[in-house]
Amino acid sequence: MPTCLVLLAPSANHVYAGEAPELSAAEISLTCPGVQDVRQVAVAGIDYLELDVDDLSQNRLEALSRASASMACFIREGELLRPVALPATDVVDDDLVTIPKYQGKTNEQFTRLLLNVTLASLQGSPAARRDTGERLSVLDPMCGRGTTLTTCWLAGHNGFGVEDDARAVEAMAAHLSTWLRRKRLKHTARTSKVRREGRAIGRRFDAELRLPGAEPLSIGVFTGDTRDSGSLWGRRTFDAIVTDAPYGVVHGSHTGGGKDRSPAALLAEALPVWAGQLRRGGTLGLSWNTHGLSREDLLDLLGEAGLEPLDGPAWSHFSHRVDSSIQRDLAVAVKP
Numbered sequence: 001m002p003t004c005l006v007l008l009a010p011s012a013n014h015v016y017a018g019e020a021p022e023l024s025a026a027e028i029s030l031t032c033p034g035v036q037d038v039r040q041v042a043v044a045g046i047d048y049l050e051l052d053v054d055d056l057s058q059n060r061l062e063a064l065s066r067a068s069a070s071m072a073c074f075i076r077e078g079e080l081l082r083p084v085a086l087p088a089t090d091v092v093d094d095d096l097v098t099i100p101k102y103q104g105k106t107n108e109q110f111t112r113l114l115l116n117v118t119l120a121s122l123q124g125s126p127a128a129r130r131d132t133g134e135r136l137s138v139l140d141p142m143c144g145r146g147t148t149l150t151t152c153w154l155a156g157h158n159g160f161g162v163e164d165d166a167r168a169v170e171a172m173a174a175h176l177s178t179w180l181r182r183k184r185l186k187h188t189a190r191t192s193k194v195r196r197e198g199r200a201i202g203r204r205f206d207a208e209l210r211l212p213g214a215e216p217l218s219i220g221v222f223t224g225d226t227r228d229s230g231s232l233w234g235r236r237t238f239d240a241i242v243t244d245a246p247y248g249v250v251h252g253s254h255t256g257g258g259k260d261r262s263p264a265a266l267l268a269e270a271l272p273v274w275a276g277q278l279r280r281g282g283t284l285g286l287s288w289n290t291h292g293l294s295r296e297d298l299l300d301l302l303g304e305a306g307l308e309p310l311d312g313p314a315w316s317h318f319s320h321r322v323d324s325s326i327q328r329d330l331a332v333a334v335k336p
């Protein structure tokens with residue numbers, strides 16, 4: 001069984017401070033098939049993740065390449081390290097995700113990690129579709145300026161969203177439209193009014209990217225309250241829901257009565273709506289600030305919404321410090 005050393009991108013340390021190796025090891029353990037026993041090692045003073053993998057087939061290397069922080073891979077041969085090329089897996093250029101900079105943006109690397117662990121946990125027909133390389137449909141029901149949605153395009157999936165800050169949706173539409181034009185990619189992009197019973201209730205932005213020889217990629221976003229996501233998207237269901245909940249600090253959660261420092265009240269109302277939008281076997285991946293809501297209470301809310309939270313040692317390594325007021329964790333739950 002080959003032993004590989006994975007070198008992590010230096011940016012991962014900026015995102016997670018000293019916790020990058022632990023988070024990345026947990027991500028690789030959950031998302032890379034055939035990988036066993038991921039451990040932290042140092043070789044000649046450089047830190048790596050060392051792991052045993054059953055073989056070095058293309059799909060094993062693609063999974064390692066997709067991991068949010070992996071930069072390079074080597075096979076250990078006695079005292080020597082032999083480089084192995086990691087295949088390029090992104091479907092579009094990653095500057096789509098990295099160019100926008102704004103307060104409240106969810107870190108790009110963390111968004112990739114959350115998407116990876118959520119899609120790796122799919123079951124039933126959504127998992128079968130993932131394994132045959134079909135495009136999946138992912139909803140971010142509090143999508144901000146769309147980091148999850150553009151990260152979905154990188155991974156070859158369709159991204160849909162709801163966001164109640166209309167200016168955030170406008171900014172996302174402007175960035176995406178400019179980026180598509182600048183890259184000279186075949187596309188359509190338009191914003192339109194949304195009417196219900198003759199009354200204007202908000203706007204929606206839709207973009208489609210047509211890459212040669214591939215199914216088109218879609219992004220679609222409604223302005224509106226996430227608790228109305230079910231009525232906004234109608235009967236449409238999704239393979240996965242991936243969202244970074246408001247931290248109650250930079251972004252208050254808008255529960256109707258002004259800003260609430262904790263997202264707990266909003267999540268209690270929104271989770272049953274989101275659960276209704278998931279296909280059977282689909283997964284919901286959520287990150288949140290544990291200073292406002294404990295992991296135990298969040299898992300209870302997921303259960304009350306009819307979802308089955310995944311728990312156990314593999315899920316206990318993702319909690320990390322963002323700043324003095326935010327300790328972020330993630331949870332993934334399956335729709336039975």
Ligand SMILES: C[S@@+](CC[C@H](N)C(=O)[O-])C[C@H]1O[C@@H](n2cnc3c(N)ncnc32)[C@H](O)[C@@H]1O
Nearest residue numbers: 105106142144145146147164225226246253254
């Ligand atoms: C942590 S931010 C997500 C940022 C996003 N991932 C990005 O990178 O742009 C949480 C988002 O939830 C939105 N939000 C808060 N309460 C909401 C509600 N009731 N309905 C819809 N969106 C809401 C906020 O406006 C904010 O954009």
